[in-house]
Amino acid sequence: MTSDDILIGMAGAGGDGVISAGDSLITAAALTGYHAILTKSFGPQIRGGESSFKLRVAKAEVFTVAGTLDVAVALNWDDFFRFGAELPVGPKTIVIYEADHPVGPEGPKFGGVRPAAMVPAPVAKIAKEVAGTEKAKNTVVLGLMAGWFGFIPDALLTGIRKKFSKKSEDVLAQNERAFLAGREYAEAHPLAEAQPLAPLGTDASPKILTDGNEMCGAAAIFAGCSFFGGYPITPSTEIMQYLGRELWKYGGVVFQAEDEIAGVGAVVGASFAGKKAMTATSGPGMSLKSEILGLATIAELPLVCVNVQRGGPSTGIPTKSEQSDVFQAAFSAHGDAVRPVLAPTTVADMFATTVEAFNIAEELQTPVIILSDGDIGQRKEVVDLIDTSRFTLIERRKPTSLELEHYQRFAMTESGVSPISEPGMPGGNYLASGIEHNEAGAPTASGAIHARMNEKRIKKLSPLKSRRDLFEVFGDPKAAIGVVSWGSVSGVAREGLRQAEQLGVSAKLLVPRLIYPIAQQVYDEFFASLRGGFVVEQSHQGQLYRVLRMYVDVPRSVESWARSGSNPFTPVEIAERLRDIAMAAQRNQSGNHEPAID
Amino acid sequence: MTYIAKPRVHHPSLRKNAVGLTRRDYEGSMSTLCAGCGHDSITAALIQAFWELDIAPHRVAKMSGIGCSSKTPAYFLREAHGFNGVHGRMPALASGAAAANGELTIIGVSGDGDSLSIGLGQLSHAIRRNLDMLYVLENNGVYGLTKGQFSASADPGSKSRRGEANTMAAIDSVLLALTLGATFVARSFSGDKEQLVPIIKAGIAHRGFAFIDVISPCVTFNDHEGSTKSYAYTREKLVEAVESDFVPLHREIAVHIDDGDVRSVRLFDGSTVKLRKVAADFDPTDREAAYAYVRARQKEGEIVTGLLHVSADADDMHTHAGTVARPLVDVPFDQLCPGAKALDELMAQFR
Ligand SMILES: Cc1ncc(C[n+]2csc(CCOP(=O)(O)OP(=O)(O)O)c2C)c(N)n1
Ligand code: SF4
Ligand SMILES: [Mg+2]
Numbered sequence: 001m002t003s004d005d006i007l008i009g010m011a012g013a014g015g016d017g018v019i020s021a022g023d024s025l026i027t028a029a030a031l032t033g034y035h036a037i038l039t040k041s042f043g044p045q046i047r048g049g050e051s052s053f054k055l056r057v058a059k060a061e062v063f064t065v066a067g068t069l070d071v072a073v074a075l076n077w078d079d080f081f082r083f084g085a086e087l088p089v090g091p092k093t094i095v096i097y098e099a100d101h102p103v104g105p106e107g108p109k110f111g112g113v114r115p116a117a118m119v120p121a122p123v124a125k126i127a128k129e130v131a132g133t134e135k136a137k138n139t140v141v142l143g144l145m146a147g148w149f150g151f152i153p154d155a156l157l158t159g160i161r162k163k164f165s166k167k168s169e170d171v172l173a174q175n176e177r178a179f180l181a182g183r184e185y186a187e188a189h190p191l192a193e194a195q196p197l198a199p200l201g202t203d204a205s206p207k208i209l210t211d212g213n214e215m216c217g218a219a220a221i222f223a224g225c226s227f228f229g230g231y232p233i234t235p236s237t238e239i240m241q242y243l244g245r246e247l248w249k250y251g252g253v254v255f256q257a258e259d260e261i262a263g264v265g266a267v268v269g270a271s272f273a274g275k276k277a278m279t280a281t282s283g284p285g286m287s288l289k290s291e292i293l294g295l296a297t298i299a300e301l302p303l304v305c306v307n308v309q310r311g312g313p314s315t316g317i318p319t320k321s322e323q324s325d326v327f328q329a330a331f332s333a334h335g336d337a338v339r340p341v342l343a344p345t346t347v348a349d350m351f352a353t354t355v356e357a358f359n360i361a362e363e364l365q366t367p368v369i370i371l372s373d374g375d376i377g378q379r380k381e382v383v384d385l386i387d388t389s390r391f392t393l394i395e396r397r398k399p400t401s402l403e404l405e406h407y408q409r410f411a412m413t414e415s416g417v418s419p420i421s422e423p424g425m426p427g428g429n430y431l432a433s434g435i436e437h438n439e440a441g442a443p444t445a446s447g448a449i450h451a452r453m454n455e456k457r458i459k460k461l462s463p464l465k466s467r468r469d470l471f472e473v474f475g476d477p478k479a480a481i482g483v484v485s486w487g488s489v490s491g492v493a494r495e496g497l498r499q500a501e502q503l504g505v506s507a508k509l510l511v512p513r514l515i516y517p518i519a520q521q522v523y524d525e526f527f528a529s530l531r532g533g534f535v536v537e538q539s540h541q542g543q544l545y546r547v548l549r550m551y552v553d554v555p556r557s558v559e560s561w562a563r564s565g566s567n568p569f570t571p572v573e574i575a576e577r578l579r580d581i582a583m584a585a586q587r588n589q590s591g592n593h594e595p596a597i598d
Numbered sequence: 599m600t601y602i603a604k605p606r607v608h609h610p611s612l613r614k615n616a617v618g619l620t621r622r623d624y625e626g627s628m629s630t631l632c633a634g635c636g637h638d639s640i641t642a643a644l645i646q647a648f649w650e651l652d653i654a655p656h657r658v659a660k661m662s663g664i665g666c667s668s669k670t671p672a673y674f675l676r677e678a679h680g681f682n683g684v685h686g687r688m689p690a691l692a693s694g695a696a697a698a699n700g701e702l703t704i705i706g707v708s709g710d711g712d713s714l715s716i717g718l719g720q721l722s723h724a725i726r727r728n729l730d731m732l733y734v735l736e737n738n739g740v741y742g743l744t745k746g747q748f749s750a751s752a753d754p755g756s757k758s759r760r761g762e763a764n765t766m767a768a769i770d771s772v773l774l775a776l777t778l779g780a781t782f783v784a785r786s787f788s789g790d791k792e793q794l795v796p797i798i799k800a801g802i803a804h805r806g807f808a809f810i811d812v813i814s815p816c817v818t819f820n821d822h823e824g825s826t827k828s829y830a831y832t833r834e835k836l837v838e839a840v841e842s843d844f845v846p847l848h849r850e851i852a853v854h855i856d857d858g859d860v861r862s863v864r865l866f867d868g869s870t871v872k873l874r875k876v877a878a879d880f881d882p883t884d885r886e887a888a889y890a891y892v893r894a895r896q897k898e899g900e901i902v903t904g905l906l907h908v909s910a911d912a913d914d915m916h917t918h919a920g921t922v923a924r925p926l927v928d929v930p931f932d933q934l935c936p937g938a939k940a941l942d943e944l945m946a947q948f949r
Binding site for chain 1: 627655656657658659661664671672676677678679680681682683684687689690691692693694695696697698699701702719720722723919920921922925926927928929931933934935936937938940941944945948949
């Protein structure tokens with residue numbers, strides 16, 4: 001039997017090359033055309049400590065690495081168990097371990113679970129024998145994967161040649177020998193329990209290997225962003241690094257500021273000067289940016305601010321994903337400020353979401369916040385090529401020469417959007433300011449003008465609420481059981497829904513890309529058919545659920561299912577909860593004949 | 599807070615500059631500051647300097663933070679673009695504007711609270727990156743706008759209007775700028791337009807960060823006896839270290855500095871600033887000597903003024919960042935937006 005979907009986890013000490021093995025495996029998957037996701041995890045040391053990866057390779061698109069491993073590789077037990085629940089072993093797991101670290105008579109402590117197979121492999125011994133160095137251990141493991149699990153040997157070997165040809169001939173030859181020896185060892189010791197990876201048909205579409213942060217940077221370039229200002233912070237830093245490498249090639253500038261305030265300040269300045277501009281950060285930096293984001297709102301200057309969410313508050317858990325910044329994104333500005341908040345749903349979707357954010361920012365002259373998360377930002381993923389023909393780019397509305405004759409920067413218009421000039425434009429001069437201003441831009445304390453300007457700034461965002469394309473519904477639209485989920489967790493929910501359907505449960509899933517302002521009608525329609533369900537998200541308070549209840553009549557039967565970051569949801573859990581709700585509904589229906597009053 | 603529009607009547611005989619504008623064209627709306635506020639005199643000096651330099655107002659971006667001082671960009675160059683940002687963060691706004699359009703003349707106006715309290719970090723970093731702009735710090739030792747609390751530039755022992763003495767050491771912006779490597783450092787006095795106008799002109803012509811600290815008394819909260827930022831105190835303690843005159847590239851005007859110990863410094867755009875040492879032991883091109891001199895006089899209770907240091911040939915932010923010579927704003931959108939083909943190339947790197 002073969003498998004369409006394999007989840008592998010591996011852990012070892014610093015220097016074991018665990019991460020490099022994960023990279024080789026996902027590169028091979030990408031070259032061949034499989035879908036794949038890779039997450040990496042490190043011990044607390046900045047460098048050189050224990051490390052692990054989780055890799056899922058599948059024929060169809062997958063959205064998460066959460067769940068029990070199919071294959072676990074332990075180069076030593078101490079480091080393997082340091083990752084605890086991150087590398088869950090279950091009754092179907094095949095555990096391969098370094099034969100130098102044998103298990104005692106009572107077996108390793110998998111919390112009472114007996115794995116499908118416990119397989120010792122003399123990894124270090126093979127490495128020393130054929131390559132003369134233990135450094136080749138990770139390459140031996142690649143050979144084992146090829147031999148036992150049919151893990152695309154040709155692509156792995158191509159990858160090894162590509163990687164080591166940059167080093168010396170000797171190193172290349174050592175690694176080739178290590179790979180082949182690993183493979184031969186596996187073939188000589190067949191593993192009855194192994195279900196090799198099913199080969200792909202010849203029609204596999206070309207893929208790219210990337211992550212959400214890189215997709216964000218590439219999309220910004222595509223959207224015509226020519227200025228990035230920011231300050232490094234995990235897990236958003238790669239956006240700045242990526243743009244630092246690439247943006248200048250297209251005439252843009254990356255400005256590494258002294259702090260996040262200056263970063264977003266410079267972005268506001270660049271936008272004032274007429275350019276599309278972006279900043280990116282995470283929790284603590286987001287807190288610092290609040291004041292200047294408010295400035296961009298009242299000065300009606302377009303910009304994109306990416307928040308790659310991590311565990312908070314304060315320093316929190318920088319390396320773990322969370323969805324706990326909804327309140328902050330929606331409400332951190334003082335005053336009556338409304339600003340659009342978008343959330344990507346997958347790594348590939350980060351591209352589309354970033355382009356969308358620029359379009360909304362430029363069209364509606366507002367800061368737009370992208371709530372990405374550590375998972376989408378940093379996990380490596382094999383995705384389909386981005387089809388750019390589906391995007392249109394929007395530019396801010398500049399004043400015509402007629403409008404420049406009596407230019408009014410904040411002129412009242414039907415849409416609330418006024419033509420925007422830039423320094424250097426004769427006749428287009430105005431005072432951009434954080435102080436309340438009249439149509440000409442002159443400061444005012446008039447209550448009447450303040451009310452009208454608040455109205456203008458908020459009204460112009462209304463069209464967003466009818467943007468159905470910013471929402472996706474999966475499953476049966478008439479189902480009586482429903483889930484709302486957003487960001488990276490929506491991928492887990494999609495797989496959960498799939499599994500529930502396989503269990504015979506009819507359910508549906510709403511995934512909003514527009515998080516704020518709340519599109520009341522979209523939710524009303526989704527909730528109308530529901531008799532049960534939940535809003536599932538990775539925050540302790542269930543922040544999206546709470547905000548929804550401010551604006552929408554959420555049926556009482558739709559509950560919040562919320563969990564702090566670093567405690568990932570799994571598709572199985574979601575499917576089981578959907579099944580439980582369906583069964584409870586069935587019981588109620590047969591036992592209770594009172595008509596529903598609602 | 600309101601701005602009062604000034605009638606724009608022009609006497610036909612008013613003198614015009616090379617771009618065909620009169621001095622009045624460089625004015626702004628009517629000031630709403632207290633009568634006698636030092637900030638208004640600085641505004642007048644700025645108007646004079648921009649007019650004399652024949653700068654087209656629409657090529658100027660006036661940046662400021664929050665404070666009485668930060669309100670003043672409304673009172674000059676009405677046809678220039680302005681950005682009245684948030685408290686202490688003007689340098690960041692200016693950095694972004696400069697990066698996007700290196701051809702703008704950028705002037706920032708700030709206060710001692712805006713620059714030395716909340717905005718000290720941003721000021722320091724603007725100096726560090728040698729941002730190409732004129733930065734005028736209107737220094738009155740108090741937060742004027744919020745009614746007279748001591749700012750970080752208040753001298754120890756200086757008394758508030760209610761008689762309390764400030765106990766903490768002052769942050770001296772000129773010493774700070776010299777220490778951080780500012781490439782143009784001056785101190786002047788709002789009451790000395792003769793000195794201030796040429797320094798402003800040289801500051802505009804300087805490529806890089808031109809920093810001018812102008813003692814600018816707050817008549818309402820810090821002009822009493824016992825204050826070290828009052829008109830009377832400043833006049834008494836002021837010593838001019840150098841006299842400067844500014845000679846634009848295209849106009850050889852008569853220099854009214856006497857010949858003798860005159861030193862000419864060529865600025866980036868070809869203009870020169872002529873500096874005459876008033877104090878014999880002073881050298882404006884030697885940073886360390888300037889620092890030592892200001893410090894030594896300070897110990898004697900004196901306030902040294904003049905263009906105290908200039909290094910005309912340092913790299914500015916554009917050189918450091920490698921920004922394109924052509925302002926980003928003038929690059930057509932389709933050139934900045936590389937389109938699907940470039941994206942394919944980017945995608946190729948992920949494969
Ligand atoms: C974040 C923030 N904190 C406080 C204030 C209130 N505030 C406005 S101006 C100012 C001080 C201004 O002092 P200075 O820069 O010296 O200007 P001056 O009025 O003396 O010219 C303060 C504290 C503010 N606007 N923003
Ligand atoms: S309060 Fe002081 S600084 Fe403010 S306008 Fe009045 S005199 Fe000037
Ligand atoms: Mg002040």
